[in-house]
Amino acid sequence: MTASAITRPGERDRLIVKLAQIDWTLMLVLCLIAATGAAMLYSISGLSWEPWAAKHLVRFGLCIGMMIVLATVDVRLWFMSAYPVYGLGLVLLIAVEIMGDVSLGAQRWLDLGFVRLQPSEIMKIGLVLALARFYHGLSAEAAKFSWRLVVPVVLIALPTLLVAHQPDLGTAVLLASSGGAVMVLAGLSLRVVVALAVTLAASIPPFVMFVLHDYQRSRILTFLNPEADPSGSGYHILQSKIALGSGGLLGKGYGLGSQSQLNFLPEKHTDFIFATLAEEFGFIGCISVLLLFAAAITIALRIASVSHSHFGRLGAAGVTATFALYVMINGAMVMGLAPVVGVPMPLLSYGGTVMLTVMVGFGLVQSVRVHRYSEITSGRGTLL
Amino acid sequence: MSEPSIFFSEVNERQGVFNRRAFLMGGLAGGTILALGGRLAQLQLLEFDRYRLMSTENQFNFRLIPPPRGRIMDRFGVELASNRPNFRVLVVRDEINDIDATLDALSQLIPITPERRRQLLREISRSPKLVPVAVAEDLTWEEFSRVNVRTPELPGVTADMGEARVYPHGGAFAHVVGYVAKVSDRDVAAAGLNPDPLLHHPGFRIGKQGVEKALDTVLRGKSGAVKTEVDALGREVRKDPEGDINPVAGKTVVLSLDxxxxxxxxxxxxxxxxxxxxxxxxxxxxxxxxxxxxxxxxxxxxxxxxxxxxxxxxxxxxxxxxxxxxxxxxxxxxxxxxxxxxxxxxxxxxxxxxxxxxxxxxxxxxxxxxxxxxxxxxxxxxxxxxxxxxxxxxxxxxxxxxxxxxxxxxxxxxxxxxxxxxxxxxxxxxxxxxxxxxxxxxxxxxxxxxxxxxxxxxxxxxxxxxxxxxxxxxxxxxxxxxxxxxxxxxxETPSGAAAADLPFKPExxxxxxxxxxxxxxxxxxxxxxxxxxxxxxxxxxxxxxxxxxxxxxxxxxxxxxxxxxxxxxxxxxxxxxxxxxxxxxxxxxxxxxxxxxxxxxxxxxxxxxxxxxxxxxxxxxxxxxxxSPLPMPEAPVPAAGEVEGEAPPPPSETILPVAAPILSGGPTP
Incomplete structure (x- = not known):
């Protein structure tokens, strides 16, 4: 198998050729992150596979399989399914709005009987796909600044507002940010970007004071002054910082993190798993994991940049932006630099839905790599 | 809307823009991750000592172990004050969500009168959050074990075996030996800036009178502590026997009394x-x-x-x-x-x-x-x-x-x-x-x-x-x-015989x-x-x-x-x-x-x-x-001989106490 095989139509559609074109380095990095997550889950459940570690690994195994399958799906099929997936996500979000389960004080889940579905997760992929699909047919000039940008703005605004209304602030911020990232990647005028950023910054205080729910507001106010109420809402941030700080350079040792083992750390297996890692493996462990994330982001962006199709570029980069946002928001939250919003650390935290979303996203990235020479000649795209 | 055809130059232009922007975004993400690394260095390397201390404070709890109070004995070793086991039930307000429900559950197990309950609620609301309050003392073994078995379901409730002071002779030594009683605010104030943590222990009693008061610190001993690892809810996870501090029993005091x-x-x-x-x-x-x-x-x-x-x-x-x-x-x-x-x-x-x-x-x-x-x-x-x-x-x-x-x-x-x-x-x-x-x-x-x-x-x-x-x-x-x-x-304390001679003639x-x-x-x-x-x-x-x-x-x-x-x-x-x-x-x-x-x-x-x-x-x-059957050979008892065999004196002579000497100008006592 040579590099030329991928460039020849017919030849490149063979499964074996496709599999060879999957970026196995990226695959390895993702596996390392997930394995670290499993190791931490094994540790915090008292060195036991139950209840989290085993499930985490099994799910990741299934997700890897799915990712390989998705990697072989022609990028033009992704292209064609962009709007339908977005549409489906939107319909489900509206359905949740009307008749969703209320759990943990927020309408986030749709009970389909056999599976509990979180439509906002579908939307994370759907939004990136739809934006990439839209920009694929847009000239660089129009992407810079034109009236046609109303379309991506509406595409972003609809799901963001629906999710924010559930209310799931973290996901809403994530959707808006990754959508915005795709717009910037597509070439939105930097002057507009700066202007928007300033407007956004100015609108945050009134937004916090008048739009947010009480618990959301208190989380944000607590973030600004965590010491005000150490046993109340400041507790999470404080305990997380204690876990991090007490880890020191080398950590307390595997399975010996008192903050997580003794439940001082809240949500230790999901949102705050990075604090557990920090406590048991210290600064060295943290930096290693952050480097893995950085490696995944770099590789994915390189894949995006070598794609021949604009859709592939924006899709892969948009997914990467979402992934990077997860890492940055969660990291900042755990370290006391951002308010506590329910954003997990991808692949490290326990939780099937987010893992599925992220791995579907990387499936797209791999597909873009495998099909990097495929041209999508028209806006409609062709399969063959 | 008709789809625009994508021209080659445009393709290149869009790719160029994308690559620049992707590079920018990668740089932004890299910079953010670098900032996170910096924050980690600050927390884990610079402020390590502070957070390690806070973590240790979270993890370990020193539970005070009161020392057995020293016994007080008479000259022949008869106990005048000793300790007996006291089965108690304690509650800690900080660990209880619903104090009424807890007391309800407890009153199923041990007798709590409505009056006692009112008194308890007052006491609990007044005591500091973390200081245990005794719900009942001197329980029988059956009552004690009934509560003990149920404590896992009753957060904040502990059944413990303390010691209580007991004075076997009741009132006979009440003044000289004294007694111990609950620590008053005045006792705490008298203890100065750094009071013995024992003073806040629910079972602790402080000497209030007599020897118990005068030798309180000697009799008290030194408290010990059990080092335990606790979880976020304050539940004991592990004991750490190496970290324990053994209490030092109070010293035994022997009195000259009989x-x-x-x-x-x-x-x-x-x-x-x-x-x-x-x-x-x-x-x-x-x-x-x-x-x-x-x-x-x-x-x-x-x-x-x-x-x-x-x-x-x-x-x-x-x-x-x-x-x-x-x-x-x-x-x-x-x-x-x-x-x-x-x-x-x-x-x-x-x-x-x-x-x-x-x-x-x-x-x-x-x-x-x-x-x-x-x-x-x-x-x-x-x-x-x-x-x-x-x-x-x-x-x-x-x-x-x-x-x-x-x-x-x-x-x-x-x-x-x-x-x-x-x-x-x-x-x-x-x-x-x-x-x-x-x-x-x-x-x-x-x-x-x-x-x-x-x-x-x-x-x-x-x-x-x-x-x-x-x-x-x-x-x-x-x-x-x-x-x-x-x-x-x-x-031994110095004898009272080590004293100066009296300045008077022996005769x-x-x-x-x-x-x-x-x-x-x-x-x-x-x-x-x-x-x-x-x-x-x-x-x-x-x-x-x-x-x-x-x-x-x-x-x-x-x-x-x-x-x-x-x-x-x-x-x-x-x-x-x-x-x-x-x-x-x-x-x-x-x-x-x-x-x-x-x-x-x-x-x-x-x-x-x-x-x-x-x-x-x-x-x-x-x-x-x-x-001894025989009198001492040289017993110089002048009065003894006279007494022998004499008739008792007339009653008028012996029952004489009524009349008393009259005072002069001095005040009557």
Whole structure:
């Protein structure tokens, strides 16, 4: 198998050729992150596979399989399914709005009987796909600044507002940010970007004071002054910082993190798993994991940049932006630099839905790599 | 909208823009991750020490282990204060969500009355969040185990086995041993800036009186701690035995007291109000120091209800007061040996010289009476002590002046406190010309000497001082000091015998002692009938005293002095008696004061005899002497022979306590 095989139509559609074109380095990095997550889950459940570690690994195994399958799906099929997936996500979000389960004080889940579905997760992929699909047919000039940008703005605004209304602030911020990232990647005028950023910054205080729910507001106010109420809402941030700080350079040792083992750390297996890692493996462990994330982001962006199709570029980069946002928001939250919003650390935290979303996203990235020479000649795209 | 065709140049342009933007975004993400790394370095490297400390504070909990309180024992090792197991149920407010539900659940297991429940809710809301509050104490084993089994379901509830103080003799030692009780705010304030954390422990009791108070820190010991690893809910996850600090038990304190003697003294005093002190004449050890009526010290350990406390504090006979130390009374005629010694020491009066007692004498502008109407006739010193003749002592005191008497009284321990290790002693008062000048800016009036000479007037002393006085007189050589605390933690305290010599001639003291022997053993002595021990050759010497507490008017004297029985309790005379035994080889001295008891010979002397009998019978050497069939070959007991076989004296002579010497101008005590 040579590099030329991928460039020849017919030849490149063979499964074996496709599999060879999957970026196995990226695959390895993702596996390392997930394995670290499993190791931490094994540790915090008292060195036991139950209840989290085993499930985490099994799910990741299934997700890897799915990712390989998705990697072989022609990028033009992704292209064609962009709007339908977005549409489906939107319909489900509206359905949740009307008749969703209320759990943990927020309408986030749709009970389909056999599976509990979180439509906002579908939307994370759907939004990136739809934006990439839209920009694929847009000239660089129009992407810079034109009236046609109303379309991506509406595409972003609809799901963001629906999710924010559930209310799931973290996901809403994530959707808006990754959508915005795709717009910037597509070439939105930097002057507009700066202007928007300033407007956004100015609108945050009134937004916090008048739009947010009480618990959301208190989380944000607590973030600004965590010491005000150490046993109340400041507790999470404080305990997380204690876990991090007490880890020191080398950590307390595997399975010996008192903050997580003794439940001082809240949500230790999901949102705050990075604090557990920090406590048991210290600064060295943290930096290693952050480097893995950085490696995944770099590789994915390189894949995006070598794609021949604009859709592939924006899709892969948009997914990467979402992934990077997860890492940055969660990291900042755990370290006391951002308010506590329910954003997990991808692949490290326990939780099937987010893992599925992220791995579907990387499936797209791999597909873009495998099909990097495929041209999508028209806006409609062709399969063959 | 028709799809725009994508031209090659445009494709390149879009790719160029994308690549630049992707690079920008990658840089942004890299920068953010770098910032996160910097934050990690700040938290984990720069502020590591701070967070490590906070983590340790989270992880470990030191649970205080109170040390067992030191025992208090009598000279023979009989426990006067010890500890017994106490099964308790405690709650910690901080760990309870719904205090009502918790109490409901608990009342299913142990009895909690609605009243107790109200009290508890008040107590819980008032105590600091983390300090446990005892819901119930002194549970039975069944109740305790019932709660213990259920504690995992009841967060914030612990069943624990503590120790409670117990006083096996109840009230007999309530004053001298004292008692422990709940820590008051004042105790915490007194502990200073850094109070022992034990003070906040729910089961802890602090010494409030007597030895328990004086030696509180010695008896308390040092608290230990159990180091436990706890989870976020405060539940114990693991013990860390290496981190434990073992409590150091309080030291055992051995007193010089004898539980048998003390109990007998309380028994003999009965319902009377008074005090009795017995002292070893060789070592200065206090064998008995009782105050009556007493109270059950165990009640204070549990906590006394307001009503019960009021009953104790309002009772006229003052059970809460330690009368042996803090009750000062005019010694009355028990002081006459001191006056006699002062007279002998002055050399101004020949002890064989007689003074005629006609029952009264005119001095100043009024009559001074002898207790015996009609008088004793001619009296020398020996007879005057034996008969307790007031006129003799009026005359001699007048002659030698107050300062000579005061010097003797002070040399024998009056007007001062002794270092016996517990507080609460009142020094009493020995009057003198200097005192009069200092206190009243007035000269001493000769009339005052008359009262002073018979132990009345401004003079006052407590039972301990009278015992010391008698012991020093009986010792005849050393100015013995009393000792109450024999040893602390096995370390012997200095003996009371290590004292200076008395600055008086031994033959003078012997003369006084022989007169005191006559008081008890001469058939005409004031306390003859009441002082016969019935212990064969072992005899007691003593001196009666009846101290008047009211002024007898001339009209009353003319119509006959009212009997004590006809007076309200608080106006009756104090009955006193001092004694030592065996007379021929003094070993124990005793003083007894019966407040408003009546006559010294009728009331105090029989009590002294009963107590002295126990004291003597517990002494192995004396007991051997009593039980030996033959008398000692050279027993110089002059009075003993006379007593043998004589008929008891007529009752009119022996029942004599009613009449008391009249006071001169001095204030009635």
């Amino acid at each position: 539980a048998d003697v003390q109990s007998r003294a309380l028994e003999v005093l009965g319902e009377e109000s008074g005090a009795c002190v017995v002292m070893d004449i060789q070592s200065g050890d206090l064998i008995c120091m009782a105050s009556a009526p007493s109270f059950d010290a165990n009640q204070f350990v549990k906590g006394l209800s307001t009503a019960d406390y009021r009953a104790l504090s309002d009772y006229e006979r003052r059970p809460l007061l330690d009368k042996a130390l803090s009750g000062t009374y005019p010694p009355g005629s028990t002081f006459k040996p001191m006056t006699a010694l002062a007279v002998l020491d002055s050399g101004m009066v020949d002890p064989n010289e007689t003074i005629v007692c006609s029952g009264q004498m005119w001095f100043g502008n009024r009559f001074f009476h002898c207790w015996k109407r009609g008088g004793h006739g001619p009296q020398n010193m020996h007879e005057a002590i034996k008969n307790s003749c007031d006129i003799y002592f009026y005359q001699t005191a007048l002659k030698i002046g107050p300062d000579r008497i005061a010097r003797v009284a002070e040399a024998f321990g009056m007007g001062q406190t002794f270092d016996i290790g517990i507080s609460g002693q009142k020094a009493g008062l020995v009057p003198s010309t200097a005192w009069k000048r200092r206190q009243y800016k007035q000269p001493w009036y000769p009339g005052e000497s008359l009262s002073f000479g018979i132990g009345q007037g401004a003079l006052s002393a407590n039972a301990l001082q009278l015992a010391v006085m008698t012991a020093r007189l009986a010792n005849g050589r050393k100015a013995l000091n009393p000792r109450l605390i024999k040893s602390i933690g096995g370390v 003078h003291m012997e003369m006084v002692r022989s007169a005191m022997a006559a008081v008890a053993n001469d058939t005409t002595g004031t306390a003859y009938r009441a002082s016969q021990l019935g212990l064969g050759p072992v005899l007691m010497a003593g001196k009666t005293g009846t101290a008047q507490v009211r002024v007898i008017s001339r009209a009353e004297r003319a119509s006959g002095v009212r009997t004590n029985e006809s007076l309200p309790w608080r106006l009756r005379d104090h009955a006193l008696f001092v004694a030592f035994a065996p007379y021929d080889a003094p070993r124990y001295a005793l003083s007894i004061i019966v407040q408003h008891g009546g006559g010294g010979a009728a009331v105090a002397a029989p009590m002294a005899r009963e107590i002295m009998r126990v004291v003597l019978l517990k002494d192995a050497a004396i007991r051997a002497r009593i039980e």
